[in-house]
Amino acid sequence: MEQMKRTHTCGALRAADAGRTVTLNGWIHRLRDHGGVHFINLRDRYGVTQVVIDDDAPRELRELAPTLRMEYCLALEGVVRERPEGMRNEAMPTGGIEVAARHVEILSTSEPLPFMIDERSDARDDVRLRYRYLDLRTFAMQRKIALRNTVMQAVREHLTTLDFIEIETPTMIKSTPEGARDFLVPSRLHPGQFYAMPQSPQLYKQILMVSGFDRYFQIAHCFRDEDARGDRQLEHTQIDLEMSFVGREDVFAVVEGMMTHVFRRGLGVELETPFPRLSHEEAMNRFGSDKPDLRYSLEIQDFSPFVEGSGFAVFEGALAAGGAVKVLVVPDRADFSRKQISELEEVARTYGAKGLAWTKVSGGTGSTPETSPLLEGGIGKFFTDRAIEITRALGAKPGDLLLFMADQWKTATTALGAVRSRIGRDLELAQPGTFRFAWIVDFPLFEYNQEEKRWEAAHHMFTMPREEYLETLESDPASVKGDLYDLVCNGFELASGSIRIHDPALQKRIFSIVGFDEDEAQRRFGFLLEAFRYGAPPHGGIAPGLDRLVMIMAGEDSIREVIAFPKTANGLNPMDGSPGPVDEQQLADLGLQLAPRKPE
C-alpha cells in the first residue's frame, strides 16, 4: 500500500490540477467500455472522479481493464487532464477533468452486488439492513451519517462553551419501576440478580446535580423494551442535559441556543428564537396533538356554541355527557369525495372516535338569503338557519369542507388531530425544508389509570408541580400542571424535560399520591432520596433525541435513516442476526433456565 497511497480524494481534483500525476483510492462506481476506451467512475466518501484507460495506456493496463467489475476496490495512478470541450460533465464537481490511468492495482475484488450503490436503488428495508455496509456506501447515507456527526460536534461545541461538562453514566444500572419495560442484564456474580439498561440517565444526572456539576450533558444511549416505530427504536441516542439553579426559561434558552448552533452548522439554516410556547391544553385544543406540526395552520375550533337547539342528537348528547364538539375547517376541499371523507373517518376511529361528521360550505359570501353561505350535505341540514353565523365564526367560506368530532374532550381532540395530520400529509401542506419549533408547556402532572384505579405520574415522579398547584396536589390531582415541557418540531416530539423536585418532603407527597409507600420508594430510589438529604440544589433538564433531530434535519421520516446500524420495527438486526440464542453453558453461568415456549 505504501506505493499506491492516495494523493487526492475522488472529489478533490479540478481543472487547476491538470498535468499532475496523482494517485487515487476508491471503489468502482460505474464502468463504461467503448471497445477500446474504458471509463471508470471511481468513488470514495468525497466524490466521484472519471478515470480513463485508452489507447495511450500501458498494454498491461489495457489488458486489465476488461476484467474490472463494479465495486472493486482500487488504487490507481494517472495524470490529470482537462476534458476536451463538449465532454465535460457539469453535474459532477470533478466533471471538468479526468485521470488518464497509467497503473491500476486491484486492492479487492467484489462479487456482484445484491443491489446497486445508487441513490435510485430502492431495495426493501430488510435487504438494505441485511447488507447495511453496502447501503452505507451510498452518498445519501454517507451524507446523513456525516450530518449526524456534525450535529454531535456542534452540540459538544455549544454546550462546552456554556460550561457544560460531559459525563458518562453507567449502561448497567438498577431496574426502576414505571415507565417503559427495561432491558435486563443478568448478573453472573450474583445469580438471580439483574442490571437494567438505562431508559435514560435520569437518576444519575440528578445525582450529578447534588454532586455540584451544575451543568452536565451526555450524548447517551438509551434503551426501552417497547414496540418500535419509524421514530422509535429499541435503543436510541439522547442529548441528555441537566442544570442546577434554573427555571424552565433557563433550560429553554440553552436548548434554543443549541438548536440554533446545530442548524447553522449542520444545514446553514437560521432558526428564529425564542421558539413559540403553547400550553398542552392549547396545543390539544388547536391542533389535537401534544406534538403539533406547525408548518401548516389548519386549526381545530370549538363548535359547542352552535350545538344547543340544533336538534342534532349526537352533538347535543356529547355535550350533555360533559364532552366536546370540535370542528376542523378544511379550506377549498368541498370537493372531497364521500370515499375520501370515510377514509378520514377510519383514521378517527383508530383513535377511538365513533364517527366523523361533515358538511360543505356552498353559496355566496353575502348576507342576504340569496347570496349567503350555505351548509350543504352531511349534517348541514341541522344548522341551516345559523349558516351565516357559523361560517363567520369559523372563518369558513364557500368551497370549504367542515369536519366535526363529538366525544369526550380528549378523544374528540386527538381523533380530529389525527385527521388534521392525515390531511396535512395527503395534501402536502408542510413545505419541505422548513422547521417549525415550539415549546409545549404545562402538561398535567398526573394521569388517572382507569384499569388500576389510581393516579400515576404523566411524565416521571420527580417532576415539580407548578407552584400554584402546591396547595391542591392531593385534593385535585387532575388539575395539577407540572413544570414539564416538550420541544416539538414538524410534528415530532424532539425533547422532553422538566424542573425536578429537590425537596424530600414534596417528593414524599408525590409518592403518596401515586400510591408509592415509603418502603417501596426507599427500595427503588433510596439512593436518590438519600442523596437529596445532603443539600440538593434546585435543578431541571431536558433530553433532545439525537436520532429524531438528525432525521428532521435530513428530511427523513424514519430514524433508521440516520442510524448506522438500526434494527427493524420488529427489533431484529438482519445483518448480525440479533437477537439470537445462546449456549446452554452461558445460561448456566448466569443461573438461568429457559421457560417452555408455549405453555399449552
Add this chain to the structure above:
RNA sequence: GGGGGUGUAGCGAAGUUGGUUAUCGCGCCGGCCUGUCAAGCCGGAGAUCGCGGGUUCGAGCCCCGUCACUCCCGCCA
C-alpha cells in the same frame, strides 16, 4: 397484543375474471462498439411466485395458518 399495506429472478416492478412455456427494466454472463458519464446495440443465463396447508380438473391470483418488511392503535414515565 390488535388492525392495514407489502412479499413474484441478485434488485425494483407487471401479471386481467383462476387457464398453455410467468413479463419488463436494472444488474449478471458472452459478443459488438474509440468519448461515455444512469453509455448504446445484439445474444444468453437466472424464479420451488416468502413458507406451510387447503379449495379446484387447474392457483402467482381464492381460503386458512405462519414468517418477514412497513404504517397505525395499544405500549413508549
